[in-house]
Amino acid sequence: MNEIRAKVSRDEVDGDPATIGQRVKAFRTMRRITLRELAEATQTTASFISQFERGLSGANTSTLMRIATALGVSIADFFDSGAIPSHQVLSRAMRPALPVSEGYRKTLLSRRPIREFEVYVGEFEPGGSTGDQPYSHGNAHEMCLVLQGEVELTIGESVYRMKAGDSIEYSTAIPHKIRNVGHARAEVLWVISPPTSAIKDLNQYR
Structure with missing residues (x-):
């Protein structure tokens, strides 16, 4: 830049x-x-x-x-008039991440500045979760894809048991949370469009 x-x-x-x-x-x-x-x-x-x-x-x-x-x-x-580079490889080790908490690690895959959509990966140890309370963010469209393991996804009053390869779509305005209910590590991918994260949220990823 x-x-x-x-x-x-x-x-x-x-x-x-x-x-x-x-x-x-x-x-x-x-x-x-x-x-x-x-x-x-x-x-x-x-x-x-x-x-x-x-x-x-x-x-x-x-x-x-x-x-x-x-x-x-x-x-x-x-102020940055330069074109934002595309086709850049982001290695797993270089993903910006939030501090680990609740046996849960969240990393950002999208390049900043965030544009049409944002993508995150969540890694959960057995019993790990996004937190005790469901959360909501903005009013966008979100897809959750289970990459490995087995998780329990709560969306509003509904609870879904999902395994690797399963996906689901929902509004980010509906309170939701995820918990690893399996005996092995679980990993999920979130795709959100349009983006809902504010700059203060993105700045937490290191």
């Missing part, structure tokens, strides 16, 4: 407004977020977001940071 030199002049970010606006629109479109939804998340107006995306108005650093947070990217992603 190119080195970013974000300077502030009269509290406005130094950069080509048209270019920055185009990148904001690209990320917003990829995430299927409307002008109104982004305006509400950033305490602005749909009219302001529309003008900003067309390069007709600028934004101060605090507003740009709120936009980046709402879109799940870093502020630097708005």
Whole structure:
């Protein structure tokens, strides 16, 4: 990524407004977020977001940071004019991961900045789980594929026993959780579209 030199002049970010606006629109479109939804998340107006995306108005650093947070990217992603490399191999050992907890390790497979979808792998020791309480995130479409082992997936009031090769799709708005109910290690793959992770969530992966 190119080195970013974000300077502030009269509290406005130094950069080509048209270019920055185009990148904001690209990320917003990829995430299927409307002008109104982004305006509400950033305490602005749909009219302001529309003008900003067309390069007709600028934004101060605090507003740009709120936009980046709402879109799940870093502020630097708005200034990086270089093309994002594709066809890069991500080895298992190099996957960004969350700290291990509850006998559970979650890694991120998607390259940042996250675009049309995000992909994660969860590894569970026997008895390991995503936590005692079900969780929800956004209102997107999620697929869960069991790569190995045997897990119990709870979605709302329903409970599903799944083995390697089984998959299921559901809304991320419905509280859900996974637990390894087998005697061996289990591994699952999650695909979520559009992405729901905010930048603060992604920054936890190391």
